[in-house]
Every structure is written in C-alpha cells, then in structure tokens.
Amino acid sequence: MSIAVLGAGAFGSALAVALATRGPVTLWGRATGWGRENPRLPGVTLPDAVTVTGDLPQAARADTLLLALPAQKLGAFLADHAAHLDGKTLVSTAKGIDLTRLTGPSRLIASACPAATIAVLTGPSFAADIARGLPTALTLACADPGRGKALQHALSTPVLRLYRSSDVTGAELGGALKNVIAIAAGTVIGAGLGDSARAAIITRGFAEMTRLSARLGARPETLTGLSGLGDLMLTCSSVQSRNFRFGHAIGSGTDFDSGTTVEGAATARAVTRLAAELDEELPIAAMVARLAQGAVSVENAMEHLMNRPLKEE
CATH class of the missing domain: 3.40.50.720 (NAD(P)-binding Rossmann-like Domain)
Structure with a gap:
C-alpha cells in the first residue's frame, strides 16, 4: 500500500x-x-x-x-x-x-x-x-x-x-468537540479560576459532547474512548494544545498569535448553530463561541454559567 x-x-x-x-x-x-x-x-x-x-x-x-x-x-x-x-x-x-x-x-x-x-x-x-x-x-x-x-x-x-x-461519526465528533471544551478549560486556567473549575468544565463539557454526538448518530462508547474522552483529557490539560493556549490567552487577557490555527473557535460557532437547529442546549459551547468572538467578557461568561438553573446531573 x-x-x-x-x-x-x-x-x-x-x-x-x-x-x-x-x-x-x-x-x-x-x-x-x-x-x-x-x-x-x-x-x-x-x-x-x-x-x-x-x-x-x-x-x-x-x-x-x-x-x-x-x-x-x-x-x-x-x-x-x-x-x-x-x-x-x-x-x-x-x-x-x-x-x-x-x-x-x-x-x-x-x-x-x-x-x-x-x-x-x-x-x-x-x-x-x-x-x-x-x-x-x-x-x-x-x-x-x-x-x-x-x-x-x-x-x-x-x-x-x-x-x-x-463509528466514523462518533470518532470525528469527539475530535472536533473536544477542541471547544479545551478553549473553555484554557480560559478557566488563564483567568485564575482554579483546577476545580477546570474539572467542572471538562466534566460538563463532556456531557455536552456526548449529548450532541448521540443526537447525530454516534455510539456512546466511542465518546468514552480515545477519540473522545482521551483527546479531551489531553487538550484540556496541556499548553501544547493550541486550543487550550487560545483559551488561556482569553482568560488572562494576553495576546495570541492570530496566524495560529485554532480549530475549536470555528467549531464552537458551527456547533452553536447546529445545536439551535436540533433544539439542543449546549451552554459551554455557546459561551466559547461568544468568548472567541469577543462578544462577552470572561467574568460575564462565568457568571452566566454559574447562575444557570439548578438541576440533576
């Protein structure tokens, strides 16, 4: 071959x-x-x-x-x-x-x-x-x-x-959606909100990933494998991740190289539009889309997420 x-x-x-x-x-x-x-x-x-x-x-x-x-x-x-x-x-x-x-x-x-x-x-x-x-x-x-x-x-x-x-659908959705959550995780750390907040973002972000992927025909076990959870863990915890670094720059208010490809920024916008078509609520992805476009401050984004209605996990 x-x-x-x-x-x-x-x-x-x-x-x-x-x-x-x-x-x-x-x-x-x-x-x-x-x-x-x-x-x-x-x-x-x-x-x-x-x-x-x-x-x-x-x-x-x-x-x-x-x-x-x-x-x-x-x-x-x-x-x-x-x-x-x-x-x-x-x-x-x-x-x-x-x-x-x-x-x-x-x-x-x-x-x-x-x-x-x-x-x-x-x-x-x-x-x-x-x-x-x-x-x-x-x-x-x-x-x-x-x-x-x-x-x-x-x-x-x-x-x-x-x-x-x-499961082609599940594999590629895991790889795409984890980039969105990595931006959120980087933002949390860049803003000095701590590792506990990052853990919450990763966990609730993974719930969004699996929920949307299931609606689009992915198998749940695919998202718990390398292409989903594995990739999510890596990109949310390492400065080698461009998406994490981009989020960190947003959270810390520092400059980021505009010539660096950040797949999660565009994907967050696409996911937000897709979720609206499916009537699916993805609060973290929606907030990442707004943060990436400078449409909301980090403080307001965190306040919005923390003040969402209380519910069962």
Missing part, C-alpha cells in the same frame, strides 16, 4: 516521519522550500524515506492519502482537487465542523469524492510527540470493516498504535 500525506503542517509532517519507519511516504504541501526540516516542527529532520513535493498529482498517485488539512480549509481543497482524489482511500485527520455546511470531514469528503473509501484518524496526540517517536494511541474509524482492518495494519507502527472503529 503506497501512502501520501497531503498537508505539510506540523501534524502532517509528524505523520510522515512516523509512517516512514514502515516504508516510503510522500509528503505534499504548498510551501515546501524548507528542505528536510519543517519550521513548524523544530528539531525534527525528515528521514530519507519521506519524499517532499509540491506536486499534488504526483502525491495523489498513492493508494492511500492522509488529508492532514485544517477542518475549515478541507472543503475548498476537496472542491479544487477532487479529480485527483476520488476513488482513493482518503483518511481525514481534521478535527472540526465545517462552518458552511455544519458537517464533519467525512461528509465533506463523501460529497466531493463519492467513489472514495473514507476513514478518520483521530485521538489524543501532539505532532511533536509523534515526530519524536513517543508512544501514541489513536482511533482509526472506517465504515468498511475490511478496509478499516487493512488500514489499521498499514498505518500502525511500533510506537503508533491504532484502535479500529466503525
């Missing part, structure tokens, strides 16, 4: 490094003039088994294409390049909900590339850890059990362990 990673950001480059221990990998990106060291992944040199190219048709000749692209850019990429992608096995690593269509990556791919086999690779992971060869476990979700098993074996390495699932 030949493999290419489309998207030469930190995560795409890290996946290429990890998969190169199994054999040749092609890494495609629009700007790849940095040679063997991606500035987004400092201290990591791409092994010789990784071929870096800016030629998409060349990269797309591989049997399996990992789409390591931001969630809000995936739709446009698919629209531009569907002719090169359709009929392939396409594995999305995006963690978000498209703002325009209010859907996850798998449906965007299915719409643009109806003949493709679709899978989702997600779970608790930082690019730097994967690139350094640190032990990492992820979820690989594919509705086709046979293809899912083949991908599981092809993409696993001695330090990158993949667990298989057929």
